[in-house]
Amino acid sequence: MGRRVCRAVTYGATQCPGHPYGGAVATAFVKTLRDLLSDGAVIDDPPVVAEHAFDASRTTAPVAAVLVRPRSTREVSAVLRAANDAGVPVVPQGARSGLVGAAAAIDGAVLLDLGALDRIVRIDPVDRIAVVQPGVVVADLQRAAAAVGLFYPPDPASAEWASIGGTIATNAGGMRCVKYGVTRDAVRSLEAVLADGEIVRTRAETVKGVAGLDLTSLFVGSEGTLGVITEATLALRPAPGPSRGVSAIFRDAASAFAAANVIASGSRLPSTLEFLDEVALRGIRLVRPELGIPDSAQAWLLAVTDEVIGSAEDLDGFEAAFLAHGAQAATRADDPEQLDHLFAARRALSPALVAVRGGATHGDLAVPRSQLPVLADAVVELRLRLGVEISLAGHVGDGNLHPTVVFDPGDADETARAREAEHELLVLAQRLGGTVAGEHGIGSVKLHAVDGEVPPRIRELQRAVKSVFDPRGILNPGRKL
Template sequence: MTDHAIIAELAALLDATQLAAGDAALAFDRDHSDGTGQGVPIAAVFPTSTDQVAAVVRLAAKHGVPIVPQGTRSGLAGGANAVDGCLLLSLEGMTSILSIDVADQVVTTQAGVITFELVRAVAERGLFYPPDPGSWAISTIGGNIATNAGGMRCVKYGVTGDFVRELTVVLASGEIIRTGHRTVKGVAGLDLTSLIVGSEGTLGIVTEATLALLPTPGEPCGVLAAFPSPSQALAAADAIMATGRRPSILEYLDAGTIAAISSFSPSSRLPGGAGAALIIQSDEAGRAAADVEEYAAIALACGATTVDIAQDAAAVDAIMEARRMLHGAMRAVAGASLNEDVSVPRSRLAELLNGIAAIGQNAGVDIFSAGHIGDGNLHPIICFDPADAAAVATANDTYQHVIALAISLGGTASGEHGIGSLKRAHLDAELGPTVRQLQRSVKHAFDPAGLLNPGKKL
């Protein structure tokens, strides 16, 4: 069947506003990753219901057309990039929050709802959705589920998957299934929900989700501490995590990321000239102020040169707004950046940072680092000119060494951004051939024709 015939069938299923064909589809052909490639899609489609998604998938299955699921394409690993001859299936039009259950503390939402909008909606009902990826102002719930996204509050609350109760999923055949349990506990059958979370659209397309919520925490207080060196910041982070108090946020910025954010946003409150900084918060009701006083004392004892305490929500939000500018600020340095993530056990963070510095020195490039130091999830960043082919090649080659280093330290190629197309080369080293083959067998059981997001994740 020709592309024109497939587009004609899609046009019969969808409104004109829900279909972008040919060259018009190219506006949707990749995510926010730099240095990853993309193919040429047949069309992009924008369904607004699970039934429409299923109809599109059945059409694609009938004609053997690959499907690349997408949200707002805020990912950084190439997971939403087009492959040649595919349909781009965007969930960004599925923006309804279907129900908020205060008694059971759950929310049911379509996949295209923006993370921050969901957080705000449940907050109006006295409830709290903790996962908060740095891109929460643009990332979708479906995208977060696809990558098992994390964020700043992971150190206390965990990642997206820890809050997923039920999923509505369209399989590669177009069949609609529901996985999981609305209940807190549920062990009937195999845990397909956890299998689909983090599968990056390779097993099925998540269209709706029921997510667990918590009661609203206390008003946060925070600390912004500047250190002469990364080692002193690491020592402070270790000491904080060893206390009986658990911070709700524990973030790290090195000198390069501080300088980039400060240049990108001169009004940011980040300390100029620091070798490293920690952002620490507590949201413990009735205890947050005391927590941050202790965190501030620990920072000073570990050599902090300045410690600013934020005692109200506005001051806390100002600090966090600066942190959320990280990706935009690093891209602005040279025009593009590999802003990826690796994770190691926290006890190996010093080795990771020292190894990254050595890799950068050997390659003749600067590698900046920031991230969720409280749970060992670091974001090494390489800035480069996207118009310079040699710089692009050097950045990609250098980053492969960073990933290999993290794996050698007992870590992983990705803690939250996903594998996409960027990191597949490292899966043999991390997982081994037997586990990889088992995972391919699972993929085949869900998608025997290999049509869902081919060339990604696995």
């Protein structure tokens, strides 16, 4: 008999106390994998397995049984077939850059590292598609597309190390979503391996195609709970024009939100529209003092255009919107070096927030843009009531901000208040018609919050879909659903 698959979930980790998988059973299963796979693909050395137990969330991870590095779709199929037969959980992993524990270890699981499947199979300039394996790094695909005059728009902050498979599994976003959409909008078709080892293709590579249900979109964002992606056909676009931008500082966040809303609702759509608040700017002054952010700045906006024709008119429109809403100063960047200087403040966000108090949560909420002022007012009330500092920086163009609670991790009381604020922010986003996860996913870290957003009947239907794809529940159990 196969072992029972653990579904007990605690905040930040999936645990399975006292389950029967271990010892002689684990040893026999590892031997089965070695017999199925090429030399060196199966690793059960405890220190090496432990190194792969975490993703970037650094959630407390139980001990996995084995790390497997398949080198082909056939080997992925063999691993899943064996795991399904034995009832052993499987955690698909890419670059492990995720922030919600979706790629962290599960007790006794196979860690399925897809990093060796890293080939760009082909780039087709006629059909404007790229066919890639899941281990390809996002930035490498962007550079390969650019070399033939094409463009892969998804651009998460982790693009230089995040894998294509991971960004598809989480439906990653980034700073260009305001114009180009999220990863889902670039995925044409997928090859995936189901829990029982069967290899499937979700649809044809054509632009149009409505035969059957849209299983491609179902796989995107599923966090490895429905199958393991082994190849992706991605839509490419013609290369954009050179990016140019304008940034501005404001005396208050309300003015910046108003300016951003005018731009995002206008006819000249920016490729990037980013916001930093007073807490973020204070941290940036600590880590990047050479950027010269003035002490009086309470908010900051950056709008970027990449239009081939009309980019100067775009910048004129962005700057006019900034000034009409009380910007203290506006700075234009017409070449890559100048634009890189403007982007430097936004890129410094993560270390800047940690610098404020020593610790920071991973915020990732999205609300309708019309609700951003309401969200900002509610955050002010939350700060005062709980005595914590909260930053609202993020992708203001599409309503996906990253409300981040900064705190002193050495102060137990302050840490507890920060965690309480973090939870209240999730509830607040849902109350405003938004979501607890705009682009980072659910994983295990946010699983407790899904009931407040997804109605019981819809969750029931989603779990029924999961059971069709994965009847024994071996694929990333305790995550997403």
